[in-house]
Amino acid sequence: MTRPILNLVDVTRDYGNATVIGPVSFSAEQGEFISLLGPSGCGKSTLLRCIAGFEPVNGGRIELNGKDVSREAPHRRRVGLVFQSFALFPHLTVARNVAFGLRLRRTGKEETARRVGETLELVGLSHLADRYPAQLSGGQQQRVAIARALVLRPEIMLLDEPLSSLDAKLRLHMRRELRAMQQDLNMTFVHVTHDQDEALAMSDKIVVLSEGRIEQMGSPREIYDRPDTRFIADFIGSSNLLEISEIEPAGDGMWSVRLNEDQRIVIAADADPRQSGRHWLSIRPESLSIGGEDTVSGSCLTGTAIGHSYGGDRTEIFVRLDGAQSDAPPIVAHADRSFDGRVALTITGPGATFVRA
Amino acid sequence: MRARTGLLFVPYLLLLLAFLVVPIAGLVEISARNQSVTSIGGVGLTMANYQRVFEGFYLDIIFDTVRLAAIATLIGATLAYPLAYVIVRSQPLARTVLTCLVMVPLMTSVVVKVFGWFILLGRGGPAVRMLQKLGIEVQTLLNTEPSVVVGLVEFALPFMVFSLVPALDRISPAVEEAAANLGATPFQTFRLVILPLSASGLTSGALLCFGISSSAYVVPAIMGGHAVRMIAQQIYDDVLVAFDWPAAAAFSIALLVLLSVLIFAALRASRRATDV
Numbered sequence: 001m002t003r004p005i006l007n008l009v010d011v012t013r014d015y016g017n018a019t020v021i022g023p024v025s026f027s028a029e030q031g032e033f034i035s036l037l038g039p040s041g042c043g044k045s046t047l048l049r050c051i052a053g054f055e056p057v058n059g060g061r062i063e064l065n066g067k068d069v070s071r072e073a074p075h076r077r078r079v080g081l082v083f084q085s086f087a088l089f090p091h092l093t094v095a096r097n098v099a100f101g102l103r104l105r106r107t108g109k110e111e112t113a114r115r116v117g118e119t120l121e122l123v124g125l126s127h128l129a130d131r132y133p134a135q136l137s138g139g140q141q142q143r144v145a146i147a148r149a150l151v152l153r154p155e156i157m158l159l160d161e162p163l164s165s166l167d168a169k170l171r172l173h174m175r176r177e178l179r180a181m182q183q184d185l186n187m188t189f190v191h192v193t194h195d196q197d198e199a200l201a202m203s204d205k206i207v208v209l210s211e212g213r214i215e216q217m218g219s220p221r222e223i224y225d226r227p228d229t230r231f232i233a234d235f236i237g238s239s240n241l242l243e244i245s246e247i248e249p250a251g252d253g254m255w256s257v258r259l260n261e262d263q264r265i266v267i268a269a270d271a272d273p274r275q276s277g278r279h280w281l282s283i284r285p286e287s288l289s290i291g292g293e294d295t296v297s298g299s300c301l302t303g304t305a306i307g308h309s310y311g312g313d314r315t316e317i318f319v320r321l322d323g324a325q326s327d328a329p330p331i332v333a334h335a336d337r338s339f340d341g342r343v344a345l346t347i348t349g350p351g352a353t354f355v356r357a
Numbered sequence: 358m359r360a361r362t363g364l365l366f367v368p369y370l371l372l373l374l375a376f377l378v379v380p381i382a383g384l385v386e387i388s389a390r391n392q393s394v395t396s397i398g399g400v401g402l403t404m405a406n407y408q409r410v411f412e413g414f415y416l417d418i419i420f421d422t423v424r425l426a427a428i429a430t431l432i433g434a435t436l437a438y439p440l441a442y443v444i445v446r447s448q449p450l451a452r453t454v455l456t457c458l459v460m461v462p463l464m465t466s467v468v469v470k471v472f473g474w475f476i477l478l479g480r481g482g483p484a485v486r487m488l489q490k491l492g493i494e495v496q497t498l499l500n501t502e503p504s505v506v507v508g509l510v511e512f513a514l515p516f517m518v519f520s521l522v523p524a525l526d527r528i529s530p531a532v533e534e535a536a537a538n539l540g541a542t543p544f545q546t547f548r549l550v551i552l553p554l555s556a557s558g559l560t561s562g563a564l565l566c567f568g569i570s571s572s573a574y575v576v577p578a579i580m581g582g583h584a585v586r587m588i589a590q591q592i593y594d595d596v597l598v599a600f601d602w603p604a605a606a607a608f609s610i611a612l613l614v615l616l617s618v619l620i621f622a623a624l625r626a627s628r629r630a631t632d633v
Contacts, residue, residue: 091554149539
């Protein structure tokens with residue numbers, strides 16, 4: 001296996017007595033796009049600032065290309081950083097913003113001009129080289145911020161919620177563009193976001209953080225299809241979470257699950273969910289197929305449709321399961337029409353998994 | 358600007374007319390007269406007073422004044438930047454405390470402050486005794502150019518700090534971090550980012566410092582003794598010692614013109630630097 005370009009080992013960060021991060025360990029391979037994903041306050045931005053050197057680490061180490069940089073000053077680390085606020089130099093033109101780092105490295109005039117030109121071309125801003133940041137739109141400013149970091153050919157690029165200040169249409173466009181750029185350059189990107197759609201769409205690997213710790217780490221598909229915990233199942237996409245009262249092996253990798261007196265269902269799982277302490281069932285709404293009472297079969301959940309919400313390409317049906325506690329949230333299932341009265345829910349997709357509390 | 362908004366300016370204009378324009382007109386008039394024993398305001402009509410301004414004695418005073426004020430401004434700016442920066446980047450409570458600390462000297466009379474220096478640096482004072490213990494033979498640290506500069510800097514420093522604070526406040530910490538991330542040392546970040554982005558505050562602070570320093574009277578008179586002579590001292594002496602009001606008036610007008618030219622030049626230069 002190749003040496004990871006970025007390697008975090010047991011990194012911790014405290015503010016006085018409060019631990020805000022860690023210990024956290026993960027690594028990034030050359031050319032990987034990694035998203036640090038989590039709700040606000042989970043420590044993802046702090047972690048990014050630790051990698052850039054703006055926050056000291058209290059324990060563990062951060063290795064860049066095999067070298068421990070944990071104690072190195074920010075200006076000595078070769079990491080590119082795109083700020084959420086872009087943080088362009090307002091007194092310099094676009095070209096001079098991009099040339100800033102080259103100027104500090106005493107790059108020759110001709111080479112500076114050539115590399116600034118190339119990089120501006122890459123982000124499609126050649127025609128705006130002589131403008132000042134205040135004369136640019138948000139999307140253009142962001143491209144300048146990216147170009148300013150890219151021009152130094154850093155070993156990794158860090159992006160702190162780079163899309164959050166753009167409007168919705170532009171955000172979707174920049175998602176594709178950033179990803180394409182990263183793949184073309186075969187550069188390692190570490191991207192912080194609280195937007196799970198963004199993380200799923202852009203990343204090779206997602207590191208989900210919660211309260212300063214890694215909750216789960218894996219490819220977007222693994223994270224979505226095989227959530228480890230209730231938190232992940234609920235945070236990434238939406239999910240129906242049901243507490244299990246009894247699990248029995250049904251043979252052939254199938255498990256018979258009892259939710260309450262009235263509800264029994266058969267679910268597939270590779271390993272014995274009882275051994276890993278997975279006492280909750282997560283079922284994606286799109287993996288529930290809904291039918292009238294006449295469709296009740298051996299392995300289905302039964303209940304009463306209590307409402308629906310039309311969403312254009314699908315309709316969400318809210319179902320109160322038989323035997324469910326009165327304060328439990330209703331089950332959500334996707335359908336192509338509305339339902340009333342008694343219904344049966346069958347699991348059709350891969351979206352039913354055992355998760356830990 | 359709408360005409361009615363302009364009306365708000367009228368009271369100030371009247372004040373300006375009554376207490377600035379009219380007296381200065383009087384000053385101009387006196388400056389063009391001959392000194393006379395019969396009339397304190399002088400008699401006749403002459404340009405001799407202005408010719409004297411360009412003679413060696415007065416010219417030296419002007420030159421020394423500009424030089425000392427410039428040195429005080431430069432030292433003031435150097436001391437004020439770190440102070441203002443710390444204030445701007447502090448938590449709210451620390452910021453309030455630090456701001457008050459910088460403000461306290463402003464609320465103390467310049468005479469009181471100067472006598473403080475007098476005790477501290479003067480004959481038999483703690484500074485002198487300490488130097489004597491170290492084997493350096495001095496009687497007093499007063500009555501020198503450096504002692505005057507110390508006094509001027511202390512007087513002008515708060516004005517510099519309070520001019521820089523709002524300018525530095527507008528610089529986002531992220532912009533500084535961006536510079537560091539691109540490889541700038543803290544000093545390079547200051548020179549390439551903070552300094553140009555706070556140029557407007559620096560200009561106004563420098564103008565205040567220079568204006569205050571070059572028209573200072575108490576500081577050079579008490580801390581400079583006979584070693585230092587600045588414009589305001591000379592005007593004072595011409596008025597109250599030599600009873601030569603025309604000479605004092607001509608010198609005052611010369612100081613006014615000099616400061617106006619410098620302020621105008623500095624503002625133009627700074628506008629060119631920041632107008633992007």
